[in-house]
Amino acid sequence: EPEVTQTPSHQVTQMGQEVILRCVPISNHLYFYWYRQILGQKVEFLVSFYNNEISEKSEIFDDQFSVERPDGSNFTLKIRSTKLEDSAMYFCASSPGQGFVYEQYFGPGTRLTVT
């Protein structure tokens, strides 16, 4: 069964450094998402992406964040200058469509630790 994959599974970085989290959505999916979950807290929406542009973004998704689909398969989240509070689990999700029947399939997540 096709699945969303994410790399790396765990990323440790120093405060102020740039990180790129990578996701490979399911191949025929058209809608892509990033969510994050700070340890012990709820999952929060960051951004949605469709047709090579951002569809919606949350207040969390400020200028230090960016997303890109550099080729036909990868979907990346870049954090330009990491802060301690960016430490969280980051989940990528993809969906074949936007209607109700189109489930958002989640990847296994990347644990980002900022020291």
Next chain:
Amino acid sequence: AQTVTQSQPEMSVQEAETVTLSCTYDTSESDYYLFWYKQPPSRQMILVIRQEAYKQQNATENRFSVNFQKAAKSFSLKISDSQLGDAAMYFCAYRSETGTASKLTFGTGTRLQVTL
């Protein structure tokens, strides 16, 4: 903005018994979708069950069923014949019917323990 509230941080159930997890939400929309996701220790989010707001009939998926009360804005999950593998965090989520690539809004989660 929509909000989702799960008032039970933790629940415990004995194997083979039934447990109900609560979820309430707040929205001004009339059409929307509701979901329950399971997050086992592996941390991957797995869809358990979903409900369309315009459908009065409660959704069921094998041992999982929901009690959807639209007027009360309540969406509880019932797990029957609980199994050890059901132990996980359970998140209730809301999704708007309108807009492109609609996001999911999650509750704070309920940690379910299953005991022998």
